[in-house]
Amino acid sequence: MTRLALATVLVVLLSMLPGASHAAAPGVLGTVGNLIREEQPRADGIRHTDTKAIIAGLKAINANTYVYPMAGDDVQWTDLRDEFLPAAAAAGIDVWVLVYSPSQAGCCVSKPFRHDYVAWSREIAKLAASHPNLTGWTVDDYAYDLRTFTPAYLRQMRAAAEAISPDLRFVPTVYYPQFTDAFVAEQIPLMDGVIFPFRDEPYRDTSWPWSLSHQVRQLAQRLPGTEIYLMPYAYPLSHAAQKPTVSYVEAVTRKGVEHVRSGELAGVLQYKLPYHSRDLAWTRPAADNLARTGSGRLSFVVQQNTATKAGMWCGATRTATVTSGTVKRITFHHSDTRGPQDPAGHHVKQLLLNGTVVWERDVTADTAGTWVRATVDVTSRLAGATSATLQWRLYERKAVTNYVVDAGVDDITLTGMTMSDPGVENAAVWTPNLTRQGGPVYCSAQVYHENYGADLGALIAGLYATG
Structure with a gap:
C-alpha cells in the first residue's frame, strides 16, 4: 500500500470514530x-x-x-x-x-x-x-x-x-x-x-x-x-x-x-x-486616517445609544523598561470628539502608572477634534525601578445612556524609559494588551491601511x- 493510500485510509478510519470532528x-x-x-x-x-x-x-x-x-x-x-x-x-x-x-x-x-x-x-x-x-x-x-x-x-x-x-x-x-x-x-x-x-x-x-x-x-x-x-x-x-x-x-x-x-x-x-x-x-x-501622525492611534469608544455604568473602562497597557537618567517623563498627545459645550463628569481620559492614576482629563476640557500634548513627570514614582506598567484608558465617572465619544492617544514619547511602537503604528504590538471592564466601553489600536483590500x-x- 502506498503512503498516500495509507494516509487516506487512516483519515477515513479516524472520521468513523465516535466524537471525531468534521473539522x-x-x-x-x-x-x-x-x-x-x-x-x-x-x-x-x-x-x-x-x-x-x-x-x-x-x-x-x-x-x-x-x-x-x-x-x-x-x-x-x-x-x-x-x-x-x-x-x-x-x-x-x-x-x-x-x-x-x-x-x-x-x-x-x-x-x-x-x-x-x-x-x-x-x-x-x-x-x-x-x-x-x-x-x-x-x-x-x-x-x-x-x-x-x-x-x-x-x-x-x-x-x-x-x-x-x-x-x-x-x-x-x-x-x-x-x-x-x-x-x-x-x-x-x-x-x-x-x-x-x-x-x-x-x-x-x-x-x-x-x-x-x-x-x-x-x-x-x-x-x-x-x-x-x-x-x-x-x-x-x-x-x-x-x-x-x-x-x-x-x-x-x-x-x-x-x-x-x-x-x-x-x-x-x-x-x-x-x-x-x-x-x-x-x-x-485619507479621511479614514485619524492618527495625529503616521497611520495609527489608540482609540477609546462609547457608541451612540449605549448605556454605561460608573466605573467601567477600557485600557491599553504596556510595560516600559526604565533606563538610566535622573528624569522620568511620559509625554503623549490626546484628542476626543467632545468639547466644552458638552456635559462634563462622565467620560474621563486617564493615564495610570503601575495601577495608579497619574493624569486625567475630561473629554469636555478641550476643543473637539484637536490634539493636545500632555507631559507627566513620574521621576519620584520610579526611583529605583527597572520597569513600569503604563495604561492609557477611558474611564466612566458617571453612567451615560447616549453619550457617544471617541478618544484618541498617539505619539508617545518616554524620557528615562523605553517601549516599542510608541507611535502606535503596529496594531499587533498593542492589541494583546487591551482590556475592558464592563463591556460597552471598548478600545483598539486603529491603524489605517490605504490599500485595505x-x-x-x-x-x-x-x-x-x-x-
Whole structure:
C-alpha cells in the first residue's frame, strides 16, 4: 500500500470514530457579496456579472466558497445560471445563493422571485440539480422576519427544495441575540445550518474580537448537530463607530479558522471582503486616517445609544523598561470628539502608572477634534525601578445612556524609559494588551491601511490556505 493510500485510509478510519470532528476537512472558507459587474455593457446594454474577475479574486484569497448575492436586476439570476456556476465549478469553487429578506426591501429586493421564498427554494434547487457546486442558499437578516418565516412556511420552503435537490442546504443568516429558546426549538430543526455574523453582541462594534470564542462555544453547545458558519465583518457595520481594520478582520478570521479546526465552526465567510481591485472598498480614503501622525492611534469608544455604568473602562497597557537618567517623563498627545459645550463628569481620559492614576482629563476640557500634548513627570514614582506598567484608558465617572465619544492617544514619547511602537503604528504590538471592564466601553489600536483590500486579502489568503 502506498503512503498516500495509507494516509487516506487512516483519515477515513479516524472520521468513523465516535466524537471525531468534521473539522479534519478544510471547512467552508469564502466571502459573501461584493458582486463585480463587467466594466462595459454588452450588446443588450447591460453590465453583466464579471465572472472572470470574481473567480480570479476568489482564487487569489484561496476561497473555496462564494455566496452570490441576488440584488439588482434579473440578469444576476441568468448570469448565475448560464455563466457563473459553470465557471466556478471549473475553478473548484462552491456557490451559495443569498436572497434578501422582506425587512430589507428599502435597499435590496432579490429578483426575479422577490419575496416568494417557496419559489426561491424551488428554483435554486432546480439549478443545484444540474450544477452540483451550488450547495446552499441563505436568506439575509432572516430572523428579523419571523412573521414571514414561520415554521409552517419554512416547511413549505424545505419541501419545495427537497423534492428536487435533497442535498441543497438552507443556511439562513441569524444574529447572536436572535437565538432565543423559542427560535432554537422551533426553527433550528428545520435548517441545515446558520450563518452567524459576529458583532461583539450586544455592543455591535467591529473593533473588539475577544468575545468571539465565548459566543462561538455558546452557539456550538446550544445548536448541537447544526453547522455554524462565522461571518466576520470586512465591510463597515451600520451604526458602528469605526470601520473594521486589517488587524481586526485578521484576528477574527484567525480565531474563526481555529474554531473550524476544533469542530465548533463549519466555516468562515467574510462579509463583503474586497477581493478585487475594482471593488470600491479596495482602498480607504485619507479621511479614514485619524492618527495625529503616521497611520495609527489608540482609540477609546462609547457608541451612540449605549448605556454605561460608573466605573467601567477600557485600557491599553504596556510595560516600559526604565533606563538610566535622573528624569522620568511620559509625554503623549490626546484628542476626543467632545468639547466644552458638552456635559462634563462622565467620560474621563486617564493615564495610570503601575495601577495608579497619574493624569486625567475630561473629554469636555478641550476643543473637539484637536490634539493636545500632555507631559507627566513620574521621576519620584520610579526611583529605583527597572520597569513600569503604563495604561492609557477611558474611564466612566458617571453612567451615560447616549453619550457617544471617541478618544484618541498617539505619539508617545518616554524620557528615562523605553517601549516599542510608541507611535502606535503596529496594531499587533498593542492589541494583546487591551482590556475592558464592563463591556460597552471598548478600545483598539486603529491603524489605517490605504490599500485595505490588498493588505487584508494577503492575510486572508494565508489563513484560508492553512484552513
